[in-house]
Amino acid sequence: MIMHLPALPVLLPFIAAVLVLFPWFNPRLHIQRLVTQFFLLALTAVSVMVLFKTLADGPLGYAMGDWQAPFGIYLLADPLAAFMLVVTSVLALFTHLYACGGEDTTGRFFHPLFMFQLMGLNGAFLTADAFNLFVFFEILLIASYSLLIHGGGRERTRAAQHYVLYNLIGSAFFLIALAVLYRAFGTLNIPDMAARSASLPEESLPLAQAGGLLLMVVFGVKAALLPLHFWLPRTYSTTSIPVAALFAVMTKVGIYSLWRIHGVVFGHDSGALSDLGGVPLAWLSGLTVIAGAIGALASQTLRWLIANLVIISVGTLLMTVAMGTTQSVAAGLYYTLHSTLMTGAFFLVAGLILMQRGQAEDRFVRSRPLLYPLYTGTLFAVTAMAMIGLPPFSGFLGKVFILQAAADSGDALWVWPLVLISGLAALIALSRAGTTLFWRTQGTVTQEARERISPVHHMAAGMLVATTILLVVAGGPLTEWTLRAAQDLHAGVTVNYLNGGQP
């Protein structure tokens, strides 16, 4: 069993999804909930096990069907991938719990789709092969298309149409990039590509550069880099609350792929290919932060505001990719953990708020007072402070690490103002949102809220918000481990190692 550990994060959601599609399981919603919750708990346990095992023994490899690298399908769990697995499974556990409060009743296939989405995400984190990365991207995308329109409605269909068509074009670009890179490198195994990138023959260089830059565009689409980010606010703000919360990790897949491919194959010691696209990426990431800040200040609903905060956090993370040092990747990884969990938590809190406000939902207008103002208000305040980056919550630590990494790598001049000013913009936008939502009230409490909100909703939102405290309390070991993850990523894993030899 322990030998197959790296494959389990892909297999568990797959088994769960297929299981709840079977005739006996599918019509029984409570059975579906129990089965998927059980598998999610198991997935979280397995992910944590993978993380500790990789931290103790170094990267774990898994050759599918024992076909050896670089020809076989290879899964590679290094600490970076393991961290992403853990954060995804924790986020999924609580958003799924929230969905069990009633959001999963709007269609028959919520649970299988949710699990297929997780399968795609985990596969994308674990794979060591660029073409396999494409396949897992498609799995997570087709699940996300269906989850996005789950429950139906005019606005959702409109948002889904943009999202689907746009991502299909993105997938076409992905394939073109892979074809170009295959021609240049003669392999698509990422460690193998990294080993060859420094000594690529002269005539292959233009091809490799074109392929690498195209791939950056593709990951920019997924991560919502500036000129490619316009799909994000509408998509996130129209879909159902648990799905929006789960999508918090979707943009991070793009960031992760940039670390994995551009940080290693086109990293610092790749000869003529070193730091490919670093300068444009730095500019665009800065502009992404500015666009997100402007969008946040102009938002009219809470969900739209959170979507713009996602854009700010994506821009901040892309700055760490552009800096490209080990410290910056470590800081970015900590910030990824924080921003994924907090964005998810914020969407759940927004769900609690909009269920209590009747017709006004989450629009910033004078409306009814909330049914549970103290509990909802506390959650809102904690999450907002974490998102802005105020002490004592995890956002503060994350931003300090990024500022430190920027100072060490000599990028402080452009990183510091952007991070600090975007924090100020978030502070203004969120304090305006909070005062309107909680204090500008008229009329009486709506009774409808009592029926719609179940204790499960409260529990799920509360526990996901509490992870910010966990991130701060465990800050010491976490920073050490994220640094290990970044060092392991940059040290690289060679094909030799994959085949059981020494690094």
Add this chain to the structure above:
Amino acid sequence: MELIFAVTVGVMVTCSVFLMLRGHTFAVVIGLTLMSYAVNLFLFASGGLTLHKPAILADGSEYSDPLPQALVLTAIVIGFAMTAFALILAIRARADLGNDQVDGRTLPTDSLANKDGQGKIRQHSEKLSGGKSR
């Protein structure tokens, strides 16, 4: 051979980009289909274009690379699934939004629209379905 291949892929991509820039979802979906054909051909060519060569290493050192063919096969299957999904979604959007514009809005110059922004086809289909239900 390389020239013909390159021109074919280029023409297909040109047509697909033209179609994808149209406002109607049908044209966009056709554009996407053409694009995926062009991409598949391109992917196929990434192993180099060779004629009458064995697929795996035989006695000679010349062989045609089998890997791009495996990649193309995967890409074709995924492309089919995605196109099917995009089509179903386009039909759904046609029903939900009342027109087949990509952004869900009817343009004033649209020949299928009349003044109140509703497509003639929608009114027609409503008439049909209304007749049946009555």
